[in-house]
Amino acid sequence: MSRLRSGSAADLLVLLAVWGGLILLFGELSSGFFGAATLGSVANRIPALLLAATGMTLLMVSGGIDLSVGSVVGFCGAAVGVVMADWGWGLAAAIAASVLLGTLLGGVNGVVAVKLRLPSFIVTLGMLEVARGLAFLATHSQTKYIGAAVEGVGTPIAGLVVSPAFLCALMVVAAGQMLLSYTVLGRQLVAVGANIEAATISGIPVDRPRIWAHALLGGLTGLAAVFNCSRLGSADPNAGVGFELSVIAAVVVGGTSLLGGRGSVAKSFLGVLIVATLEAGLVQMGASEPIKRVITGIVIVVAVLADSWRRKT
Amino acid sequence: MTALSAQRLTKRFAGVSALREVSFELMAGEIHALCGENGAGKSTLIKLLSGAHPHGSYEGRFLVDGREARFRSIRDANAAGIAVIYQELSCIDEMTVAENLFLGREPTRLGVFVDRLAASRQAAAALARFGVELDPSTPMRALGVGQKQLVEIVKALMRDSRILILDEPTAALASHEVEVLLGILAELRTRGVSCIYISHRLEEVLRIADRITVLRDGATVCTLTRTQADETSVVRHMVGRDLGDLYIRAGRMPGEVLLSVEDLAVAADDGAERLSGISFELRAGEVLGIGGLMGAGRTELLSHLYGAWGRRVRGRVALCGRAVAAPTPRESLRRGLALVTEDRRRLGLVLNESVGFNLSLSSLAALSHAGIVNSSEESACNQRWFDSLQVRATGLGARVGRLSGGNQQKVVLGKALMTRPRVVMLDEPTRGIDVGARLEIYGLVNRLTAEGCAVLLVSSELPELIGLSDRILMLRNGRIGGVFERGAATAEALLHAALGS
Numbered sequence: 001m002s003r004l005r006s007g008s009a010a011d012l013l014v015l016l017a018v019w020g021g022l023i024l025l026f027g028e029l030s031s032g033f034f035g036a037a038t039l040g041s042v043a044n045r046i047p048a049l050l051l052a053a054t055g056m057t058l059l060m061v062s063g064g065i066d067l068s069v070g071s072v073v074g075f076c077g078a079a080v081g082v083v084m085a086d087w088g089w090g091l092a093a094a095i096a097a098s099v100l101l102g103t104l105l106g107g108v109n110g111v112v113a114v115k116l117r118l119p120s121f122i123v124t125l126g127m128l129e130v131a132r133g134l135a136f137l138a139t140h141s142q143t144k145y146i147g148a149a150v151e152g153v154g155t156p157i158a159g160l161v162v163s164p165a166f167l168c169a170l171m172v173v174a175a176g177q178m179l180l181s182y183t184v185l186g187r188q189l190v191a192v193g194a195n196i197e198a199a200t201i202s203g204i205p206v207d208r209p210r211i212w213a214h215a216l217l218g219g220l221t222g223l224a225a226v227f228n229c230s231r232l233g234s235a236d237p238n239a240g241v242g243f244e245l246s247v248i249a250a251v252v253v254g255g256t257s258l259l260g261g262r263g264s265v266a267k268s269f270l271g272v273l274i275v276a277t278l279e280a281g282l283v284q285m286g287a288s289e290p291i292k293r294v295i296t297g298i299v300i301v302v303a304v305l306a307d308s309w310r311r312k313t
Numbered sequence: 314m315t316a317l318s319a320q321r322l323t324k325r326f327a328g329v330s331a332l333r334e335v336s337f338e339l340m341a342g343e344i345h346a347l348c349g350e351n352g353a354g355k356s357t358l359i360k361l362l363s364g365a366h367p368h369g370s371y372e373g374r375f376l377v378d379g380r381e382a383r384f385r386s387i388r389d390a391n392a393a394g395i396a397v398i399y400q401e402l403s404c405i406d407e408m409t410v411a412e413n414l415f416l417g418r419e420p421t422r423l424g425v426f427v428d429r430l431a432a433s434r435q436a437a438a439a440l441a442r443f444g445v446e447l448d449p450s451t452p453m454r455a456l457g458v459g460q461k462q463l464v465e466i467v468k469a470l471m472r473d474s475r476i477l478i479l480d481e482p483t484a485a486l487a488s489h490e491v492e493v494l495l496g497i498l499a500e501l502r503t504r505g506v507s508c509i510y511i512s513h514r515l516e517e518v519l520r521i522a523d524r525i526t527v528l529r530d531g532a533t534v535c536t537l538t539r540t541q542a543d544e545t546s547v548v549r550h551m552v553g554r555d556l557g558d559l560y561i562r563a564g565r566m567p568g569e570v571l572l573s574v575e576d577l578a579v580a581a582d583d584g585a586e587r588l589s590g591i592s593f594e595l596r597a598g599e600v601l602g603i604g605g606l607m608g609a610g611r612t613e614l615l616s617h618l619y620g621a622w623g624r625r626v627r628g629r630v631a632l633c634g635r636a637v638a639a640p641t642p643r644e645s646l647r648r649g650l651a652l653v654t655e656d657r658r659r660l661g662l663v664l665n666e667s668v669g670f671n672l673s674l675s676s677l678a679a680l681s682h683a684g685i686v687n688s689s690e691e692s693a694c695n696q697r698w699f700d701s702l703q704v705r706a707t708g709l710g711a712r713v714g715r716l717s718g719g720n721q722q723k724v725v726l727g728k729a730l731m732t733r734p735r736v737v738m739l740d741e742p743t744r745g746i747d748v749g750a751r752l753e754i755y756g757l758v759n760r761l762t763a764e765g766c767a768v769l770l771v772s773s774e775l776p777e778l779i780g781l782s783d784r785i786l787m788l789r790n791g792r793i794g795g796v797f798e799r800g801a802a803t804a805e806a807l808l809h810a811a812l813g814s
Contacts (some may be wrong), residue, residue: 184677184684191674194663201621201660202675202728203646261665 011255015270022274026281033284042280044154044231047169048224049272052247054176055217057268060251062213063193063260064120066109068127069221069247073240074135076102076225081144081235091149099222105131106218110211135237144235154230165227176265185209194261250275253303314341316476316507322373324357324366331357333532344498344508346522350551354531355511359478363397364390396469397478404453404461411436411449414468439471443497459490478509483517495521513606515544527551552775552804562781568597571767572736577628579617586626587613588791600758600768602782605811610791611771612655615738619645619652633735646675651734653725655741661725664714668706669695671713671724676731698727703753719750737761738769743777755781775804787811
């Protein structure tokens with residue numbers, strides 16, 4: 001009820017229009033954009049982004065942020081590599097381990113930030129270093145080759161266009177939006193993020209929901225790490241460098257406030273599509289990595305600016 | 314000669330008049346006191362004169378040295394020679410006295426480098442000229458509140474300010490510091506500097522002020538010269554209005570004791586004891602009014618009982634017969650104690666969210682199953698309160714931040730009452746809201762007590778306090794200044810208890 005205000009539908013339409021515009025633009029500029037290679041690369045990149053963006057949206061709504069998701073992808077991926085390549089675990093056990101480790105690291109972020117009253121920006125900046133270091137320690141700085149056992153997750157299902165990872169990510173997005181709209185936890189996240197003092201006075205537990213949001217994002221990042229491994233068939237301790245920025249960019253493009261209290265998982269979904277399309281389109285056009293980063297950076301700032309203008313008028 | 318002349322100044326906030334055609338004259342070399350109850354419009358008037366409410370946001374005009382002032386900012390007012398010394402000081406603790414004195418206009422060499430030597434020398438000269446014995450290299454943090462205040466005044470005078478506005482300058486001062494301050498003001502008078510002096514301490518006002526203007530409900534009541542004024546007459550003008558039939562308190566039928574407080578003492582985060590020796594009992598069906606000046610500890614008392622402020626040093630609190638040690642707001646609500654805060658925009662509401670979101674915010678546990686909010690039950694419950702409180706908004710989906718003050722207050726009330734409390738604490742429930750909404754809130758207080766609730770009411774408006782309360786506890790400096798039964802509570806008696814005279 002409360003999150004489906006009249007402005008909400010208009011926001012979704014604007015984001016859809018931007019996405020459509022990008023597709024048309026790249027289709028026009030580059031002949032190969034609609035080719036299988038580009039679509040495949042977009043589709044491959046999206047599931048991991050969607051998972052992390054869903055968790056990040058919930059966390060940012062509560063007023064927090066997590067800069068360590070890229071490193072946690074690296075560490076959890078490394079763990080997947082170790083348990084599957086070295087210890088011979090099956091895929092299901094590896095997924096469970098990765099999600100559990102991610103939840104643990106996210107939970108540590110949450111407990112430290114909330115209970116010790118430190119800004120989550122700083123705490124997760126620390127975790128960014130810690131988790132990356134752990135990734136190198138776990139793999140002895142070697143890339144672990146896993147092979148077909150993990151690749152199935154990211155391969156399109158026969159008869160369907162999409163992979164299991166993609167389906168799973170869509171379900172997570174739907175669940176995330178439901179959580180935000182229809183559960184007590186969702187209400188608490190909004191209230192805490194929008195006005196933590198009023199939330200306290202209203203008898204809302206203000207610590208618990210924030211810790212949950214951190215842990216949940218950690219768990220989803222653990223799952224994203226598995227998807228990331230499946231793309232490459234291997235676990236690279238360097239995986240996920242810069243991933244946190246893509247995730248935050250997608251969430252912010254989707255209109256979630258960095259200050260907390262306002263956000264939508266559905267809109268972050270469109271934000272992911274926009275960011276992924278932009279990145280893939282630029283690659284397809286032959287833009288170099290530096291150019292890609294310059295343009296992505298500008299797009300993020302412009303998106304936030306446009307959002308704040310729309311909100312004022 | 315007239316230094317400042319205010320002519321028919323009117324200022325409205327969202328339709329509510331905070332000032333109504335206020336006029337007064339400040340002569341050169343005059344100390345002119347402004348008196349009035351909390352909310353009489355003193356602060357609004359100062360903000361207007363000092364450029365904090367810019368030209369164009371008010372009606373009427375005022376002249377400084379015969380020319381109409383059109384300040385767009387506080388800076389403009391400073392440039393015209395008007396300086397405000399605020400209750401909350403604006404000095405920077407990390408800097409020295411000299412650095413603070415020259416903040417924003419440091420003497421420089423080559424236009425870039427701060428000339429510390431010159432700054433220090435000029436600062437020392439200025440301090441000496443105004444008789445303030447301070448070393449300019451002292452770090453600001455080492456000074457007491459009174460000394461900081463003096464530095465602020467010297468700073469203003471160094472900018473050639475000819476009109477000083479002092480807002481409760483002695484509120485935090487020890488008595489010898491007050492003497493220094495009053496001495497300096499008397500000295501300034503001889504130099505032709507004018508002062509607008511605001512203080513609750515009437516004894517001071519009567520000693521220092523040449524004339525006294527009394528404000529009430531945003532309008533000027535009268536201007537008295539010092540020879541005409543005495544404490545009784547000023548108090549009478551400050552209060553002076555009939556209570557009328559605005560406040561109709563239904564007959565009381567006190568039931569069992571719901572809240573009992575015994576010898577309570579509470580310390581703030583900095584360890585200073587802000588409340589002490591507080592004892593009272595509150596029975597079902599009763600309204601206990603709590604009065605006192607700003608800073609007397611009224612809000613602190615409510616916040617502490619609710620579990621949102623302070624550390625208990627001594628004393629016992631029992632709610633519905635059960636001792637309560639250090640509750641959280643969550644636990645208080647569960648035990649049947651609700652608080653409607655004074656600062657509804659900051660502490661009461663999530664402004665960006667809807668009316669419905671805010672109404673049910675404290676009752677989510679009751680409206681959900683297994684962590685999932687039961688939407689239909691929630692909207693039914695929200696709608697019931699929306700209707701019974703007569704909230705005027707387009708519906709439950711309306712954004713709370715866009716409602717008027719009165720309707721926002723009703724939403725805060727609804728949120729608290731939806732938790733089915735036994736004891737309701739209302740902190741300034743009618744501040745900044747229009748008369749219609751006010752009357753509805755008075756009706757609500759009567760309804761609650763008729764249903765067996767107990768109400769703890771904090772109000773700065775004496776007529777409201779007298780009209781609604783069965784008993785009134787006046788606080789003074791965190792202690793009980795007097796207790797008055799209904800009938801014995803007159804405005805004069807309450808004000809005397811609050812002022813301690």
